[in-house]
Amino acid sequence: MSSREKILSQVKSALRTKSHEEESKITIDELLKSKINLTVKTNKNDLISQFQTEIKKVNGDSIVVKSNLEASNKINEILIEAKENQIAITDQNICTEVRLNIQKGNSNLQFIIANNLDSKERKEKISQLKTAIVQADYAVSEIAQLVFLYDNSKTSYPHFLCDFVIALVKVSNLMPNQFTLFEKIDKVKALNMVLVTGPSRTADIEKVLVLGAHGPRKLIVILIDE
Amino acid sequence: MSTDKINIKDHIIEALSDADLRKAVYKATASTSVSRLNTTEAIPYWEECRVKTHCIKKDVIENLDKYLELFEKNAKNNGINIHWAIDGNDAKNILSEIAKKNNVKTIVKSKSLTTEEIHLNEFLIGNNIDTVETDLGEYIVQLNDQVPSHLVAPALHLSRTDIGKLFKDKLNVPFTDVPEELLLIARKKLREKFLSAEMSITGVNFAFAENGSFCVVENEANAHLSLSLPQVHVAVMGIEKLLPSIDELPYFLKLLAPSATGQKSSSYVNFIGGPSLQKYNEGPKEVHVILLDNGRSKILADPKLRETLYCIRCGACLNVCPVYQQIGGHAYDWTYMGPIGITLIPQYLGEIEGKDAPFLSSLCGACADVCPVKIKLPQHILELRKNVVQKNKSKIFEKFAMKTWIAVSTHPKLYRLFSWKIKKLQSFIPVEYLKLPGYHKKRSFPGIDKKGFREQYYQMKKNNNEQ
Numbered sequence: 087m088s089s090r091e092k093i094l095s096q097v098k099s100a101l102r103t104k105s106h107e108e109e110s111k112i113t114i115d116e117l118l119k120s121k122i123n124l125t126v127k128t129n130k131n132d133l134i135s136q137f138q139t140e141i142k143k144v145n146g147d148s149i150v151v152k153s154n155l156e157a158s159n160k161i162n163e164i165l166i167e168a169k170e171n172q173i174a175i176t177d178q179n180i181c182t183e184v185r186l187n188i189q190k191g192n193s194n195l196q197f198i199i200a201n202n203l204d205s206k207e208r209k210e211k212i213s214q215l216k217t218a219i220v221q222a223d224y225a226v227s228e229i230a231q232l233v234f235l236y237d238n239s240k241t242s243y244p245h246f247l248c249d250f251v252i253a254l255v256k257v258s259n260l261m262p263n264q265f266t267l268f269e270k271i272d273k274v275k276a277l278n279m280v281l282v283t284g285p286s287r288t289a290d291i292e293k294v295l296v297l298g299a300h301g302p303r304k305l306i307v308i309l310i311d312e
Numbered sequence: 313m314s315t316d317k318i319n320i321k322d323h324i325i326e327a328l329s330d331a332d333l334r335k336a337v338y339k340a341t342a343s344t345s346v347s348r349l350n351t352t353e354a355i356p357y358w359e360e361c362r363v364k365t366h367c368i369k370k371d372v373i374e375n376l377d378k379y380l381e382l383f384e385k386n387a388k389n390n391g392i393n394i395h396w397a398i399d400g401n402d403a404k405n406i407l408s409e410i411a412k413k414n415n416v417k418t419i420v421k422s423k424s425l426t427t428e429e430i431h432l433n434e435f436l437i438g439n440n441i442d443t444v445e446t447d448l449g450e451y452i453v454q455l456n457d458q459v460p461s462h463l464v465a466p467a468l469h470l471s472r473t474d475i476g477k478l479f480k481d482k483l484n485v486p487f488t489d490v491p492e493e494l495l496l497i498a499r500k501k502l503r504e505k506f507l508s509a510e511m512s513i514t515g516v517n518f519a520f521a522e523n524g525s526f527c528v529v530e531n532e533a534n535a536h537l538s539l540s541l542p543q544v545h546v547a548v549m550g551i552e553k554l555l556p557s558i559d560e561l562p563y564f565l566k567l568l569a570p571s572a573t574g575q576k577s578s579s580y581v582n583f584i585g586g587p588s589l590q591k592y593n594e595g596p597k598e599v600h601v602i603l604l605d606n607g608r609s610k611i612l613a614d615p616k617l618r619e620t621l622y623c624i625r626c627g628a629c630l631n632v633c634p635v636y637q638q639i640g641g642h643a644y645d646w647t648y649m650g651p652i653g654i655t656l657i658p659q660y661l662g663e664i665e666g667k668d669a670p671f672l673s674s675l676c677g678a679c680a681d682v683c684p685v686k687i688k689l690p691q692h693i694l695e696l697r698k699n700v701v702q703k704n705k706s707k708i709f710e711k712f713a714m715k716t717w718i719a720v721s722t723h724p725k726l727y728r729l730f731s732w733k734i735k736k737l738q739s740f741i742p743v744e745y746l747k748l749p750g751y752h753k754k755r756s757f758p759g760i761d762k763k764g765f766r767e768q769y770y771q772m773k774k775n776n777n778e779q
């Protein structure tokens with residue numbers, strides 16, 4: 087008998103005896119849903135301000151802009167201040183527009199498009215860069231979470247290997263909470279994704295919070311409210 | 313069933329004599345419990361969410377065979393290799409085959425209690441595979457030749473000075489006890505490993521039957537780097553880790569981080585739905601999931617105790633347990649500790665090997681109050697104690713003491729006489745000479761109050777009447 091057959095037959099035979107736990111007569115679903123709904127913010131400005139408050143609590147930062155052009159200008163200022171000249175970036179649409187905008191006015195900056203590199207080169211090159219610009223597919227305002235679908239970004243190296251990450255996200259993709267996010271999300275794309283809340287962190291040494299455990303130390307989210 | 317031998321009693325005596333350890337454990341658990349409380353109180357549907365997740369887990373466990381087969385089918389459709397391991401040896405053989413086939417020399421591991429349970433590191437290192445833990449706490453305990461002392465915070469028993477000395481000795485770096493500097497040292501060493509390892513091993517927090525994917529929850533990004541940099545990824549998953557679909561996940565995520573660390577949300581939730589190298593030009597070319605039984609189907613066979621399989625390993629029950637707070641995790645001498653540990657130890661190791669574990673509880677009920685999935689821990693602890701007693705594994709002295717107690721406590725006059733005698737007797741024999749079970753030179757018997765409850769009660773009543 088293979089291990090598979092053994093395990094399944096043991097599980098099946100164990101389940102012949104019903105659980106001793108009493109069947110619950112009350113269904114909690116309606117009450118839970120109504121209580122969750124009470125916490126949901128629907129107004130756009132409330133969602134933005136909730137996201138901004140929450141991201142501060144997880145040691146990240148955020149900026150609200152009105153267009154991709156304004157986002158480009160803001161990022162350019164940040165990069166000049168950080169004295170960066172090589173930036174990792176993905177080839178998604180907003181990232182591409184921002185890259186082209188910045189390059190027009192700042193020819194000193196060199197952009198490394200992660201998606202254009204082959205697997206080995208991508209790993210080596212991106213791990214040497216300090217700063218990355220990436221694009222999130224959704225954000226969750228209640229917990230300041232960003233959602234990255236691999237089917238869209240096709241890379242996560244800039245998001246994780248660089249110390250400083252600037253993430254762009256459209257305000258129209260701001261979800262109130264994870265319940266609404268999981269209702270909305272494309273189930274096939276959700277097969278490979280990552281949810282990110284703030285920079286990487288650890289409190290493994292005497293419970294002292296230290297940022298930048300293995301991933302980014304710094305995260306700025308640019309909310310584009312077109 | 314595991315064949316591990318454990319020695320709880322000696323480890324407890326050792327832990328009780330280490331004042332620094334007790335201080336460190338108490339400080340860490342108490343502060344996490346406060347953060348937990350602050351976060352949970354701000355969630356108005358916390359209690360309802362607990363009930364919901366309990367019901368979801370109940371459905372999964374009561375239909376485990378169906379969910380396992382569905383997960384297997386859908387994961388295979390996603391290109392994931394599914395393996396079944398009846399026990400630790402089976403799992404190790406599967407892993408060793410995968411490593412051999414891929415010519416693996418270095419493995420990066422991300423925190424996984426399931427692999428601790430089967431002593432995987434020892435096995436891999438013994439097979440000349442450089443195996444490195446990458447979660448900071450796990451890395452520290454691995455360097456210190458120890459195992460984790462907490463489900464969530466593996467190095468909770470060590471001070472920053474201990475870690476500074478450890479890094480100096482083992483990594484050849486100048487001593488520092490500054491957490492930021494210690495992290496930088498570990499980050500640099502581990503980054504090299506991430507970039508050069510051929511294979512990674514993680515655990516699984518939740519797997520989804522409906523779409524055949526799974527997720528790994530973390531704060532440090534070490535799991536993400538493990539999942540995305542090496543060419544081969546292996547996830548070792550206890551068969552109970554399933555959820556029907558991804559739709560149920562938000563309820564669990566809502567509870568997990570607050571219960572584990574007091575955060576509103578963990579920093580990263582990584583979803584893996586198959587190999588990605590071909591699709592995205594990065595990430596693993598092979599993904600394997602090992603479905604590990606290792607005694608779980610035996611636990612399932614007990615209709616009373618199967619609820620212990622609902623555990624999501626958040627560690628909240630450890631943080632509030634007065635026993636854990638005094639002795640720390642190593643005293644339990646096994647992978648799982650605290651209230652959930654003492655219910656799992658006899659179930660995994662058998663009632664003879666695990667006979668002492670269920671008694672490491674004051675039955676105060678704090679664990680049940682905090683358990684996010686509402687496992688009735690005290691009830692299970694009592695059930696396991698009953699099993700030990702019924703199978704005659706309790707000592708003759710204990711049996712005699714219990715029988716005497718039943719006889720005395722059910723006859724008030726006899727009780728009064730007995731307690732009067734004991735009170736008198738203790739003025740002739742100093743308490744340190746009373747060799748009672750559970751008491752030794754590190755923990756002396758406090759003695760019986762000279763006044764006793766009755767006398768105090770009547771005195772109080774009298775005082776109240778006089779006022």
Ligand code: SF4
Binds near residue numbers: 463628652
């Ligand atoms: S028993 Fe409950 S509280 Fe304890 S680790 Fe498991 S889920 Fe958390």
